[in-house]
Amino acid sequence: MSQFRAKKLDLGGFVNAKIIRDHTKRKVFMEHEHERQALRYIARNTSLPQRLRTVAQLELAQMHCYTRPCQINNRCVNGGVSRSVMRAFRMGRYQFRINALAGNLPGVQKASW
Known part of the structure; x- marks a missing residue:
């Protein structure tokens, strides 16, 4: 029974949907930051083959929008x-x-x- 309980989200003071969403964005960004940096490095490195760079760009484009640093407010x-x-x-x-x-x-x- 206890495994189905929702985990308490301790964020400090006032909590509403926007704060929970911002917390989720920060958590997802931190989980995928290294992967995103590696893909960006591969996509921008001109000494690598063009096919590898294109694949990295496509993977970056397919990543969830919460992995972008500009989403954090x-x-x-x-x-x-x-x-x-x-x-x-x-x-x-x-x-x-x-x-x-x-x-x-x-x-x-x-x-x-």
């Missing part, structure tokens, strides 16, 4: 928004402001001059 870990996310803190600007004013972010304080 930075999202706020607290709110789940994808816009105005600060990379260093992985938070949207509003969540960053709330946490900074509350003193939850070490080394961040409100500017005063």
